[in-house]
Amino acid sequence: xxxxxxxxxVLLCLNSTPVFADNTSAKALLHDMSKASxxxxxxxxxxxxxxNSIEPLxxxxxxxxxxxxAHLVYLSGPVREVIRRGNExxxxxxGVKPFTIASHHMVAPLIPLxxxxxxxxxxxxxxxxxxxxxxxxxxxxxxxxxxxxxxRYSYVLWVGEHSNLPLxxxxxxxxxxxxxxxxxxxxSVNDKLVDIMSGLKNVHLPDVLSVPKSNVKQxxxxxxxxxxxxxxxxxxxxxxxxxxxxxxNQMFSDGLFSFSxxxxxxxxxxxxxxxxxxxxxxxxxxxxxxxxxSVIGDLPPTTAQRIAKSVVFNAQEAK
Numbered sequence: 001x002x003x004x005x006x007x008x009x010v011l012l013c014l015n016s017t018p019v020f021a022d023n024t025s026a027k028a029l030l031h032d033m034s035k036a037s038x039x040x041x042x043x044x045x046x047x048x049x050x051x052n053s054i055e056p057l058x059x060x061x062x063x064x065x066x067x068x069x070a071h072l073v074y075l076s077g078p079v080r081e082v083i084r085r086g087n088e089x090x091x092x093x094x095g096v097k098p099f100t101i102a103s104h105h106m107v108a109p110l111i112p113l114x115x116x117x118x119x120x121x122x123x124x125x126x127x128x129x130x131x132x133x134x135x136x137x138x139x140x141x142x143x144x145x146x147x148x149x150x151x152r153y154s155y156v157l158w159v160g161e162h163s164n165l166p167l168x169x170x171x172x173x174x175x176x177x178x179x180x181x182x183x184x185x186x187x188s189v190n191d192k193l194v195d196i197m198s199g200l201k202n203v204h205l206p207d208v209l210s211v212p213k214s215n216v217k218q219x220x221x222x223x224x225x226x227x228x229x230x231x232x233x234x235x236x237x238x239x240x241x242x243x244x245x246x247x248x249n250q251m252f253s254d255g256l257f258s259f260s261x262x263x264x265x266x267x268x269x270x271x272x273x274x275x276x277x278x279x280x281x282x283x284x285x286x287x288x289x290x291x292x293x294s295v296i297g298d299l300p301p302t303t304a305q306r307i308a309k310s311v312v313f314n315a316q317e318a319k
Contacts, residue, residue: 024129024141025129026127026128026129026143026144027118027122027127029129029141029143029159029164030113030118030127030143030157030159031118032159032164033113033157033159033164033165033166034113034115034116034117034118035164036163036164036165037061037114037115037164037165037166038063038068038115039063040061040063040163040164040165040189041061041062041063041189041190041191041192041193041194041197042060042061042163042165042187042188042189042190042193043058043059043060043061043187043188043190043193044058044059044060044111044165044167044184044187045057045058045184045185045186045187046059046111046167046182046183046184046185047182047183047185048109048180048181048182049180049181049182049183050179050180050279051179051180051279055074055076055109056074056075056076057072057073057074057075057109058072058073058075059071059072059073059110059111060193060196060197061193061197062193062194062196062197062198063194064194064197064198067085067086068084068086069084069085069086069197069198069200070082070083070084070106070197071083071084071197071200072106072108072109072110078093078094079092079094080092080093080094082106082107082108083200083203083205084106085200085201085205087102087103087104088100088101088102088103088205088208089101089102089103089105089106089107090205090206091107097206098205098206099206099209100205100206100207100208100209101208101209102208109182111166111167111168111169111182111184112155112157112166112169112171112182112256113145113155113157113166113169113256114166116255116256117255120255121145121254121255121256123229124147124148124149124227124228124229124254125145125146125147125148125256126144126145126146126147126148127143127144127145127146128143128144128146129141129142129143130142130143130144130156132161133158135158135160135167135168135183135184136160136167136168136183136184136185136186136187137186138160138161138162138163138167139160139161139162140158140159140160140161140167140168141158141159141161142156142157142158142159143156143157143159144156144157145157145256147227149227149228150174151227151300151302151303152227152254152256152257152298152299152300152303153171153172153173153174153179153257153280153298153299153300154171154172154173154174155169155170155171155172155256156169156170156172157169160187163187163189165187165189166182167183167184167187168181168182168183168184169181169182171280173300174300179279179280180279180280213234216234216235216236216237216248219235219248219250220313220314221248221263221291221311221312221313221314222311222312223250223252223261223307223310223311224310224311224312225306225307225310226252226307226310227254227303229254229255230252230253230254230259231252231253231254232250232251232252233250233251233252233253234250235248235249235250236248236249236250240264243267243269245264245265245267246264246265247262247263247264248262248263248264249261249262249263252297257297257298257299258297258298259295259296259297259298259299259304259307260295260296260297261293261294261295261307261308261311262293262294262295262296263291263292263293263294263311264291264292264294265290265291265292266287266289266290266291266292267292270285270287270292271285271287271292272285272286272287273285273286273287275301275304275305277301280298281296281297281298282295282296282297282298282299282300282301282304283295283296283304284296284301284304284305284307284308285308286308286309288311288313289313291313293308293311294308295307295308
């Protein structure tokens, strides 16, 4: 009897799919979302749900005279804030002296794809409109963002039909497991936010730091393979405070996910073939010759392993 009922429910779901289907292009919806998230004046109250934690956040955004203002506030624990004024981002965190850098992107737990380049992402991700649903009390389009190569994570995104704002995002691995969720509790679109947010112009914040250029003229190693679309930044070198080891690292990003490769001389504390995954983060460490190689970032474990194995040194013949 139980098997019969399940079969009936499956058939009903299959038969009802066309009723809820939406023929609107997923890419067009994402373009509308990107435009709305950058040009509307709005407030999002949402929670970031991880395996062992829930973080409540408040994000306000205003657009005035071709300039964007944004303010992200962590609503629990010590005071933490991120403020955007045009192309300046200021960070206020406990135990760290406030600082400002020149950038257009906050390094913070924002709902994914808020300020992404949709055309660039479309080269390496497929966008699929999978129907409609409700989130934060409003009807939404539901869109899957799936990597074309199967080598990175996916997102399922809920975009409000009336506001075009992203109201929910589920990060999903290749087995369909949800690794983390951004879920909006309430939101509002209100032009009065312009007056409130423009007050940030008069807030005294630290001057913009001058970020030093890479101090590595020529590295002794290189990463021979990364998934298509990941672009590299300069290699940096620094000395660890505790171990005194000299470490070189290089960051890679495809506009949605990022990871870093670290190379350091091997010592008694080096870990060989160590793999740790916590939520979206993977740490893969291998040793080769006299070096320890670590890959850390938003990657499936198998992808991180392949990247680590592709690192070659000048004395080695590239495979």
